[in-house]
Amino acid sequence: MRDIQHVEAHLTQVLKVPQSQILKLTSTSSDPESREPVESIDRLATYANIVAKFKQLTEMAPAGAQVYVHYSGHGGRAKTVYPKIKGREDAIDEGLVPADIGESQYLRDIELGNLLKQMVKKGLITTVVLDCCHSGGATRGDAEVRGVEGVDTTPRPLKSLVASEENLAKTWQELTEGTRGLEPGRLLPDSKDYVLLAACRPNELAYEYAFDRTGGERNGALTYWLLDILRQKTPGLTYKDIQDFLNAKIHSQFSQQTPMLMGEGNREVFGTEFGTAHYAVTVMKVDETDRRILMNTGRAVGLREETSFAIYPFGIKDFSQENRIAVATVVEAGATESWCTVEVIDNKPPVKQSDQAVLLAASTNLVRRVHLDSTERTTPEEVSALQTVRDALKDNKWIELESDKPIHYIVSLNQSGEYEICDSAGKPYPNLRPAVNLGTPDAAQTIVKRLVHLAKYQAAEQLANLDKSSPLTSKLIVEWVGQLEKYDPEDGIPDISTLKPFDDPNAPMSKADKWIFLRVHNGSPSTLNVAILHLGSNWAVTQIHPHDPGSRFITLESGNEEIIPFRLSLPTGYTEMLDTAKVFATVGEANFRWLELPAIDQPLTRGGNLAGKNPSNSLEALLSTITDEAPETRSLNPAKYPSKEWTTKQVTVTVKRG
Template sequence: MADEIVQTPNLYALLIGIDSYMPNILPDGSRYKSLGGCVRDINHVEAFLIDERQVPKERIWKLTASISNPKEPSKPLESPEKLPTRQNMIDAFRKLKEEAPKGSQVYIHYSGHGGRAKTVFPSIKGEDGIDEGLVPTDIGTSEGQYLRDLDLRQLLKELVDKGLIVTVVLDCCHSGGATRGDVEIRGGEGIDDKPLQPGQELVAPVETLAETWRSVTEETPRGLKPSGLRAARDYVLLAACRENEFAYEYAFNRETKERNGALTYWLLDTLRQQNPGQTYNDLFERINAKIHSQFPQQTPISMGEVNRTIFGDEFAEIVHAVPVLKVEKDTETGEMQAKLGVGQVNGVAKGAEFAIYPRTVTDLKNKENRTAIATIIQRGATESLCQLKPIEGQELKIEDGDRAVLVSPSINLVRKVSLVDQEAAKDAFKAIKEALPGNGWVELAEEKVTEDDDEGVAYQLAVNDKGEYEICDRAGHPYKNIAPVKISDPDAAATIVKRLVHLTKYHATAELDNRDKGSPLAGKLILEWLGTSDSFELGDDIPPKSQLNPIPDPSNPTVKKGEYVFLSIQNTSFQDLNVAVLDIASDWSVEQIYPGKGENFITIEAGKKEVIPIPATSGGEDNVKVFATVDQANFRWLELPSLDEEIKPKGINRSGNPLDALLAAIDEEQPPTRKLSVAASPSREWTTKQINLTVTE
């Protein structure tokens, strides 16, 4: 694809690059130093548009300030009308709006300093407000003035209002400081308080600017302003960094030592490898990975219509993915590992699994496109280290900028219990501590919880004022339908440990879900309570819906004990499915309620539905869970008796398939692993869906 010429019809561009900043001393004594890679950025972007996108040169407006003599970097080479002064930039925006026909693509690229100044719009931002914006080449002269955020937002709004499809790239920042090594920062050192000079006109009346700014502020209540632009839904914005970070330029070519902005360099590198149908989100994810691996202090930002195709007007469905930031080899084991841009803040835990897709692939639902499975082995706040496993029959080839889609958040098999600190319960808790070791499923939570303790506490154990053990959820609320156990009972501690093991298995089954959105079965089961009957008996024909008693509130289905309730299961996939129905009951039991003993599943043909009768035999709040598989599987591994009945071995023959092995893990006396991976078998297709039901007396 890199060798092909891709023409982008109807594309217009405005390119602005500033290396040379005229002699300037700002009111606070600071200055904007000249740079070395901004005009090169713009020249490279121009060459890409002309040579590889076939954009006619007359459709490209370019303003640059080049350094004519290294000994005098503050004297630009270009003539005054070609320099990126504030007025020339405004005129170029307006010329672009006049020349580009409605429906055209408009690409705007700025490389230079970003600045911060005391607001000249106190009626809009308040007396202490800050303006952020682009720094023109003549900022230090008496005529020099920032192209401020309100100006820029208004100019972009005018382009959008005409019906132009706008993309903006800002390779600059608003913070500066000392650096080490061969890098430079594209930002100033402080907040300028230079006011507007007499005769310097705003791009629109203050009332218009205020209305434009207010409309964007209402869209983005957090007021995130990368490089001086608030987020908007009507254009694509790629900014080099967050407002408090650095945007670096660096000599990527170690032979010539020619500098480029990090954002621009990786933008062009990625565009040259673009495949049809890729979106700006695809583009951004590789850029982000490349920049962040080299400059951890620089975090690029994308906003707006990022699911729009690159230089196109179509929108792709977004599948939430995270970037592969870095691929490396473990120095001890020699195994390949990857660092993903996801962590604790995203709610993932160690053991979570991600399917890796090449960055050139647009279909993140097709399992055939996967190159590896990444399992989190070390979780950080926003980044996590993963172990890589190849897909059978495929080469393990992963690159920075590839994308990872969550396919299994993992289920804790081994859970932690915390003993609620009570002076009067010391002896009772001592007995629990002695009874816990060796059960395999539940362990005592440490007193000190580390930051990376992603498992957390699943259960709390307390002693109430009646001298009874209480098993509580992680928030400290006692579970219902659990008979009390006196701490004075001879086998009290052993009974509590058995209950904790039972609850752990019960909750593992309740959480079992295939959340792999790439599965062809994802979302293909439709469940519906059709109604109830108090006269139906097993062996009768299933009555039509019109003869059933309707459920008054379908959002909170409630039936009476002794009735039959009818569940419709519809298979909307294109293949036959083997289905089993389990009752996750309020008495802490798990039972396969359909089909009955002697059968493991029923088969529902593609596009068909099955209606099954379920007797409401006991009061409480239950979850009815439906499993569906393409191949055969035995979900009786998951069955549990009610809480205080003895858990007996199932005596089921293992089939040897991965899904049965996964289900059987919950039945083991000792769990084979701390976490259950529901994506353990990428080749098997299965799904599950559940629906709640309340049975009243």
């Protein structure tokens, strides 16, 4: 219910969608102890009502219209009631869980596919967001899972309100034709007919979390961060841009949740109809003494602390970076008004009442918060061990103990007496080796060093330039194009057509010792300097191209591209790792080795002959902030640095032992 209210507020207040064009079904309990909903039966998210609203939306929307469907709730898995269509008696139906599931049935994948197909056949430009998952389980910390555990075998009604079984079978065949079949845990097959943004990959979990610890309101992670980027109203934003943003924000906080994108990812969000507008709010007051401003926006539209705005003079229509006069960061978010601190840009006029503020990307947290979980630890040794970690955190500039704001890490002791560092959902981070137990010398100091290392690694992982006014926006193309079992670099780069494609291009997977090939294309009118960094599962950040320590970048002229081979490997003792290639491109010169980190537990030293040196330009100053011994600021906002001269893209690949 909370998510849907925020989505509705965005549609009506920001995008100005008339209330008459919004169909909404919810299920809200008046009493936490009661399951009785407050909605009347016609407004309740029952199976029959969901199907009816889908059909009503299809009927009322004219051909060529934009249609947006948002589901925020539980997903489930049940024994199929369509074995002939699925081809197996023991097949599983994925589905959405209606409010009347106790006496009704799921909205099953086959039915949802049919409803969407009818929209497409009418010529509707359809976008679907599913903030749910199809598996459940227990979590630690403050996060909850949006799924029903196990496979439901309860006998349920067989009659579909969507279509006849013959019609459902025909549509399902059309949707799955030419695919490799439906992967377990995936609600819908890949289709270019519509865009589908799902909360997580098959067999992963979709979390909801109290992002605002003060108010205690819980939101789905996908919906929360999706609205965060949609509020920016950045021109030219594509669904692939959104997926990149969501991956950085969600996956670094909830390691078991990786948002999925299916369909035409390069399509602009909501088409071109909304592609050029900016959502600007007004500076209501200026407090020159405390260098603060009051703006007429707040939590009513989902705003939160640490969100940043670019400030422009009153009356200006060109919201490019050159016209910015300051950057404001929210420190007190009220219902409809918020106080912000202000950083005036050099050689720009001061901020005045009635100036305009345009929402920017949320800052990347540098200082991160940790919760020391002692709920199951009762022996004096265990209590003392966590207290030692607490003491070791005193005066640390990167990690602080939890407050009323969201936590990033949980530290606890497991049944074997080993320290565990977990994400905010309580999932232990992998590959933190060797294990640290109660008897390990300097155990607390080691745990604190690992927390600092993780904070720096994840800040580098999340670093992005989302300034759509930059001429480099969407001009850098980065993709894995294929793999080879055997390859000799002396033979030169093979033709792309000779490479073996990945089984799933959206989630490429390969085996150790194979060669994979990365395509980097410069679609901008400028010559770009390009460097590629490897973000390894051993928590190291290393420049891998150009690899020579004395080389900072390669030069790629406008319209040109380079195919770069990489040989995959796994360290001893590892069976699977997720590797990330992060590509940076700049118009000017920059040394991206400022971001380099060694493997975890290795001494943190500057790489690339940077020891004792200072950044040579403002972009390098941005990069060096992430790996400084102590961050100069609590959060990092690329908007405060020249954004028209650099961009970055990253791609991942799962590496398995052969």
